[in-house]
Amino acid sequence: MSTNNEKRKTYYESIIKQGYSRRDFMKFSTYMAAFMGLESSMVGQIAQSLENTPRMPVIWEHYQECTCCSESFIRSDHPIVADIILDRISLDYTLTLMAASGHQAEAAKQETMKKYKGEYILCVEGSIPLGDDGNYCCIAGKTAKESFLEAAEGAKAIIAWGSCASNGCVQAAKPNPTEATPIHKIVKNKPIIRVPGCPPIGEVMAGVIVHVVAFGRLPELDRLGRPKAFYAKRVHDSCYRRPYYDAGLFAETFDDKNAKDGYCLYKLGCKGPMTYNSCGTIKWNNGVSYPIQSGHGCIGCSEANFWDNGPFYERATKVPGLTEEGLADDIGKVAAGVLAGGLAVHAVAANISKRKELMSRINRGKSNEKNIDS
Numbered sequence: 243m244s245t246n247n248e249k250r251k252t253y254y255e256s257i258i259k260q261g262y263s264r265r266d267f268m269k270f271s272t273y274m275a276a277f278m279g280l281e282s283s284m285v286g287q288i289a290q291s292l293e294n295t296p297r298m299p300v301i302w303e304h305y306q307e308c309t310c311c312s313e314s315f316i317r318s319d320h321p322i323v324a325d326i327i328l329d330r331i332s333l334d335y336t337l338t339l340m341a342a343s344g345h346q347a348e349a350a351k352q353e354t355m356k357k358y359k360g361e362y363i364l365c366v367e368g369s370i371p372l373g374d375d376g377n378y379c380c381i382a383g384k385t386a387k388e389s390f391l392e393a394a395e396g397a398k399a400i401i402a403w404g405s406c407a408s409n410g411c412v413q414a415a416k417p418n419p420t421e422a423t424p425i426h427k428i429v430k431n432k433p434i435i436r437v438p439g440c441p442p443i444g445e446v447m448a449g450v451i452v453h454v455v456a457f458g459r460l461p462e463l464d465r466l467g468r469p470k471a472f473y474a475k476r477v478h479d480s481c482y483r484r485p486y487y488d489a490g491l492f493a494e495t496f497d498d499k500n501a502k503d504g505y506c507l508y509k510l511g512c513k514g515p516m517t518y519n520s521c522g523t524i525k526w527n528n529g530v531s532y533p534i535q536s537g538h539g540c541i542g543c544s545e546a547n548f549w550d551n552g553p554f555y556e557r558a559t560k561v562p563g564l565t566e567e568g569l570a571d572d573i574g575k576v577a578a579g580v581l582a583g584g585l586a587v588h589a590v591a592a593n594i595s596k597r598k599e600l601m602s603r604i605n606r607g608k609s610n611e612k613n614i615d616s
Contacts, residue, residue, distance in 0.1 A: 253455065254293040257322060267292075270322045274452045277445050277524065278461070279471045291456035298455055299354050299362035301393050302336035305379050305386040306413045306422055307368030310441035311403040312338050318444035337381075348382050355396050363454065364397035366390065366425050369406045369413050373421035390425065399433045399460060400425065401450060405543055408438040408468075415549040426467065433460055436467040440543035443524050446472045468518070477514035477540050480522035483507065501537065511555040512539030519544040 251259070257267050271289040275282070302312075335351035337343075354362060368386075371378035376385030384392075394400060402425050405411040413422035426434050437450055450469055453461040461469040478484060486492070486506040493501035493510055501507070508515065517540050521532040534540055539555075542548040552558060 250296040250299075252292070252294060252296055254289075256297060257292075262322065266322065274449060277471075278449045278453055288452065288456045291458075292452075295455055299358045300336075300365060301351060301354060301362055301397075302338075302365040303367065303390060303393060304337050305366070305368030305370050305390070305406075306420065307404065307406040307411075309338055309367070311367045311406075311447070312336075314441040314444045315447050316444075318448055351393070355393060359396035361398055362396070363451075364393050364400045365403055366400060366407045367403045369410045369422035369424060370428060371413070371420035372423050373419065378420040387428065390428065394429045394432055397432060399435065399454065400429065402426065402434060402436045402438075402467075403447065404442055405438045405440045405548070408436040409546040409548075411440060412549050414547075434467055435460055435463065435469065438468065438473075438544040438546075439519060440548075442544075443472075443520065443526060445524050446520065464518075472520045472524075473518045473544070475518065475520070477517045477519050477521055477534070480520070481514055481534055482522070483534065496537065507534060507537075507539040509557050510539050511541075511553065511557050513542030513545070513548070513551070513554075513558065514540040516558060517542040517545050517548075 254267060257270070258264075262270075268285075268289060271292065272282075272285050275285045275288055280288075304312075335347065335354060337347065340347060340350070368379075370376075370386045370390055372387060376387045379386040381389055402408045406413060406422075407425050410418075410422045410424050413420060414424075424436075426436065435450055437447060439446070446469075449471065450461060453469075453471075461471060464470050464473060466473075478487070481487075483504060483506045486504065487508055491500065491505045493505045493507055495501065496510060501510075506512070512534065514534065521540070522534070525532045525535070541554050542551060545551070
């Protein structure tokens with residue numbers, strides 16, 4: 243963990259000091275450009291920025307959450323993400339990862355907010371309870387709301403990690419006894435990047451920070467404040483089971499043959515058609531798999547109110563954006579109808595072809611008979 247008294251090295255200097263080579267650094271720059279959906283020509287710009295940009299001060303707050311966002315981040319596929327972007331990013335304050343605690347930790351936070359006012363990034367993990375005057379979550383004698391507003395006042399930008407900070411998540415589920423509130427409803431005068439998911443993918447989190455560092459600005463966001471590079475498509479759109487959905491082929495139970503053969507899990511409650519995330523493209527566990535590939539339907543954890551959007555194992559009956567595609571039953575009927583129609587057309591065509599061939603043979607036979615008689 244760095245201190246505020248030392249000269250802040252650039253990201254490149256930190257990477258080399260950690261024992262990585264120039265080649266490792268360039269691989270990392272290429273790796274992050276690919277995850278952010280950038281052209282290969284942008285790799286040089288990312289590398290140049292990381293070479294020349296001093297490490298950005300970061301204050302990482304934890305409120306009502308389970309720390310799964312931090313856990314996801316430090317388990318990123320690429321080692322430089324954990325070693326440099328997280329550990330060496332100048333994390334001046336984070337209750338989960340810093341060695342200091344108590345008064346020493348709070349002193350480091352106050353020093354960072356004062357010395358780097360208007361320059362530091364505030365990362366928030368967890369929702370903020372407003373019920374009972376905020377007493378459901380208190381840190382260092384302050385409520386989460388007080389602590390957040392104090393840190394947000396001098397922040398350059400705020401990143402809401404995970405669904406807790408972005409949407410309220412499980413804590414905000416009905417009846418929401420603590421009045422858990424996402425941060426964008428508390429602070430309105432700061433740029434906020436919302437990175438929902440329970441938790442978000444580690445590479446997505448790294449990509450957001452690298453974009454801010456490399457380009458000096460927030461990534462392009464959608465209308466909900468989410469980075470378009472990672473939240474522009476539904477899980478449904480990149481799902482390898484999608485062709486089965488289009489064909490009307492669905493698993494009826496989790497242990498039937500259809501499920502084992504990889505059929506669509508929509509009827510079992512999969513929320514992929516209404517969830518925006520990059521799980522199917524980036525995946526988890528070093529790119530090995532993601533929930534749907536593991537045999538479980540998407541629960542829509544990156545969408546607002548996902549906990550209250552109906553039972554996880556009951557299929558959605560009204561899916562936004564699927565008016566043209568229709569629902570599963572309709573698609574199945576249409577697919578069956580098309581198949582039946584196709585078979586009928588094929589049968590008619592085959593009969594016509596056979597009839598023509600038969601008539602041709604008869605005519606050839608009659609012609610041969612005439613030749614023999616003559």
